[in-house]
Amino acid sequence: MSTLRFHALKQIYNLKPVLIEEKVRRSEIFGANVFKESTMRQYLTKEAYDSVIDANVNGSKIDRVVADHISTGMKEWAISKGATHYTHWFQPLTGATAEKHDAFFETIGGGLAIEKFGGGQLVQQEPDASSFPNGGIRNTFEARGYTAWDPTSPAFIVGTTLCIPTVFVSYTGEALDFKTPLLRALQAVDSASVAVCKYFDKNVKRVNASLGWEQEYFLIDSGLAMSRPDIVLTGRTLLGHSPAKGQQLDDHYFGTIPNRALDYMRDLETECMLLGIPVKTRHNEVAPNQFELAPIYDEANLAVDHNSLLMDIMDRIAERHKLKVLFHEKPFAGVNGSGKHNNWSLTTNTGVNLLGPGKTPMSNLQFLTFFINTIKAVHDNEELLRAAIASAGNDHRLGANEAPPAIISVFIGEQLTKVLDELENVTDGKLSPEEKTDLKLNVVGKIPDVLLDNTDRNRTSPFAFTGNKFEFRAVGSQANCANPMTVLNAIVAKQLIDFKKQVDALIKKDDMKKDDAIFNVLREYIKKSRNILFEGNGYGEEWEKEAKKRGLSNNKTTPEALKVKKSDKTVKLYEDLKVMNRIETIARYEIEMDEYALRIQIEGRVLGDIARNHVVPTAVRYQNILIENVKGLKDIYGDDFKNLASEQMNLIEEISGHIESINSNVTKMTDERRTANKIEDIEEKADSYCHKVKPYFEKIRYNCDKLELLVDDELWPLTKYRELLFTY
Numbered sequence: 001m002s003t004l005r006f007h008a009l010k011q012i013y014n015l016k017p018v019l020i021e022e023k024v025r026r027s028e029i030f031g032a033n034v035f036k037e038s039t040m041r042q043y044l045t046k047e048a049y050d051s052v053i054d055a056n057v058n059g060s061k062i063d064r065v066v067a068d069h070i071s072t073g074m075k076e077w078a079i080s081k082g083a084t085h086y087t088h089w090f091q092p093l094t095g096a097t098a099e100k101h102d103a104f105f106e107t108i109g110g111g112l113a114i115e116k117f118g119g120g121q122l123v124q125q126e127p128d129a130s131s132f133p134n135g136g137i138r139n140t141f142e143a144r145g146y147t148a149w150d151p152t153s154p155a156f157i158v159g160t161t162l163c164i165p166t167v168f169v170s171y172t173g174e175a176l177d178f179k180t181p182l183l184r185a186l187q188a189v190d191s192a193s194v195a196v197c198k199y200f201d202k203n204v205k206r207v208n209a210s211l212g213w214e215q216e217y218f219l220i221d222s223g224l225a226m227s228r229p230d231i232v233l234t235g236r237t238l239l240g241h242s243p244a245k246g247q248q249l250d251d252h253y254f255g256t257i258p259n260r261a262l263d264y265m266r267d268l269e270t271e272c273m274l275l276g277i278p279v280k281t282r283h284n285e286v287a288p289n290q291f292e293l294a295p296i297y298d299e300a301n302l303a304v305d306h307n308s309l310l311m312d313i314m315d316r317i318a319e320r321h322k323l324k325v326l327f328h329e330k331p332f333a334g335v336n337g338s339g340k341h342n343n344w345s346l347t348t349n350t351g352v353n354l355l356g357p358g359k360t361p362m363s364n365l366q367f368l369t370f371f372i373n374t375i376k377a378v379h380d381n382e383e384l385l386r387a388a389i390a391s392a393g394n395d396h397r398l399g400a401n402e403a404p405p406a407i408i409s410v411f412i413g414e415q416l417t418k419v420l421d422e423l424e425n426v427t428d429g430k431l432s433p434e435e436k437t438d439l440k441l442n443v444v445g446k447i448p449d450v451l452l453d454n455t456d457r458n459r460t461s462p463f464a465f466t467g468n469k470f471e472f473r474a475v476g477s478q479a480n481c482a483n484p485m486t487v488l489n490a491i492v493a494k495q496l497i498d499f500k501k502q503v504d505a506l507i508k509k510d511d512m513k514k515d516d517a518i519f520n521v522l523r524e525y526i527k528k529s530r531n532i533l534f535e536g537n538g539y540g541e542e543w544e545k546e547a548k549k550r551g552l553s554n555n556k557t558t559p560e561a562l563k564v565k566k567s568d569k570t571v572k573l574y575e576d577l578k579v580m581n582r583i584e585t586i587a588r589y590e591i592e593m594d595e596y597a598l599r600i601q602i603e604g605r606v607l608g609d610i611a612r613n614h615v616v617p618t619a620v621r622y623q624n625i626l627i628e629n630v631k632g633l634k635d636i637y638g639d640d641f642k643n644l645a646s647e648q649m650n651l652i653e654e655i656s657g658h659i660e661s662i663n664s665n666v667t668k669m670t671d672e673r674r675t676a677n678k679i680e681d682i683e684e685k686a687d688s689y690c691h692k693v694k695p696y697f698e699k700i701r702y703n704c705d706k707l708e709l710l711v712d713d714e715l716w717p718l719t720k721y722r723e724l725l726f727t728y
């Protein structure tokens with residue numbers, strides 16, 4: 001009998017639920033472990049407090065002496081909450097968060113010790129973080145990289161460690177993390193948006209990008225997960241026959257949350273509350289054992305930090321419940337994968353959502369300005385946006401099961417399409433007073449009503465307008481949101497800068513009124529961006545053909561999709577906006593290509609191992625049982641055995657056929673892997689892994705899955721889909 005699988009299954013029956021008691025209201029504990037404004041007031045001098053707030057709001061620098069005061073206050077607060085250590089908390093390009101703890105404890109001679117945390121330690125650190133991906137920016141012999149405090153994201157305590165959100169940069173100043181380019185892109189979209197807002201409201205001083213992510217995930221019993229080497233090492237199942245029942249009945253979606261999952265969620269949400277992550281919704285997703293959680297949206301940098309922190313916390317809390325969280329975009333073939341839809345908008349310091357229609361024609365024109373500029377930005381940069389969501393995992397998800405395809409398009413719904421149709425027909429040049437009145441009353445003025453009725457949804461759309469924000473649905477569940485958010489905010493920033501220039505030129509040169517100029521530029525944008533608008537079924541072959549005609553990219557694999565990241569256009573975009581210099585841009589491209597090759601390499605190795613060392617020996621064992629049976633029948637029945645043993649003999653042959661296919665395909669895959677490993681050029685290597693190695697995965701899987709159906713269940717070593725997906 002296959003011990004690990006059955007042992008794991010048996011353990012589940014003996015599980016005791018983890019008791020979750022929520023004694024106080026969530027609003028009371030919200031942010032209790034965060035060095036938030038009210039806490040700062042308590043622990044900081046007025047000067048120190050003002051300085052953090054000013055850094056937060058206006059991006060001003062914090063004086064070194066003031067930093068000393070801040071660190072002292074922060075330390076006192078942290079120690080009062082039981083903290084013994086502090087760490088700079090950052091997001092290197094591995095995709096995971098990084099931390100290196102230091103004790104507050106310090107000796108001062110004479111056998112004495114104190115707790116110490118100086119301003120220097122708060123502001124900057126030099127961790128020996130030489131092993132993180134850097135795309136050749138740093139050589140290990142001069143491995144110095146440093147972390148620098150990001151005062152726009154508050155410090156927090158996890159367990160007994162004070163965590164200080166930081167950026168991670170090389171000694172020469174190049175970004176080595178996700179946060180640095182994000183902060184720069186947010187800065188770019190802020191100043192570009194403020195400049196455009198001035199057409200409508202002179203009081204706007206700041207525009208924040210906001211982000212509300214929706215985290216999908218699978219929750220699997222940890223014993224069962226551990227019994228599968230593929231889940232342990234790659235985060236997904238590389239083989240496994242589909243169960244008789246999957247998601248056909250749609251009975252999991254929005255169903256009653258299973259008790260064990262609910263206990264986990266409540267435990268997790270409590271921790272989120274303490275950490276100031278404003279989680280709000282939870283539900284069963286479409287696939288069995290698939291769930292989703294989403295917070296109230298927040299300023300984008302903070303929301304990105306919260307998501308990274310959440311993923312870490314989710315893993316930790318899951319251990320307590322003997323569960324394993326699968327963040328992979330497609331952990332199970334044949335059922336829905338997981339996304340992390342990024343809901344994005346822009347909000348002014350005066351409290352106006354720039355992607356929400358307003359109450360007056362003028363505020364609606366402002367809405368349309370940002371709405372159409374965003375569409376134009378996506379149109380001009382669709383390939384880069386596709387690259388922003390590219391990963392080995394997401395390749396499996398895109399194009400099916402309510403995930404968008406690899407072709408980027410924008411969905412705006414029927415009503416707004418009509419509005420754009422009307423705007424496309426405005427007069428070229430100055431508008432007559434009648435036309436303007438008509439536009440204001442009947443087109444721009446009608447928008448709020450239009451949107452109230454706009455309940456359209458399109459689950460196959462990668463980038464959909466949903467009433468007061470855009471939902472970037474293509475983002476994968478494992479992704480760090482900083483990547484797509486950097487791209488989106490950067491391209492919109494660039495677009496708004498161009499828009500401002502064009503409008504100003506019309507006002508100046510053609511002596512147009514401001515709103516005439518805006519209408520004129522928007523009209524041209526609508527004409528130019530038509531190709532990106534798509535309302536239909538994103539899965540159909542027709543759309544692929546149509547998209548090709550429209551000149552839209554359809555980069556189905558990660559290596560194809562990533563190539564645009566090193567194009568001159570991308571390099572220039574980032575350089576112009578000061579989001580990344582050429583070195584940083586190219587380094588990232590190489591890191592992602594390399595990561596892709598490594599992930600496929602690992603999957604290939606694991607699959608080869610499972611197929612040869614788990615599946616084939618089990619099949620042989622079962623075949624031997626059959627052979628014994630046939631021999632026995634022959635002993636008893638003599639020549640008549642053939643009739644009685646015909647099924648067994650067929651099975652024996654069938655098993656041999658599958659074993660033969662598996663062995664020959666594993667051998668071929670291993671040879672291709674060896675060839676790929678010798679390739680120096682990272683682009684060629686990734687291509688080789690994608691087109692030469694990966695195609696064997698399906699072939700090997702096919703025969704293994706067939707064997708799963710033939711071999712005695714008692715012998716099968718790998719926990720089956722029905723057990724992984726339906727056991728709680």
Ligand SMILES: NC(=O)CC[C@H](N)C(=O)O
Pocket residue numbers: 216285286336337338339340397401402403404459473
């Ligand atoms: N109901 C949904 O929105 C499903 C989304 C889907 N799981 C995805 O991959 O994006």
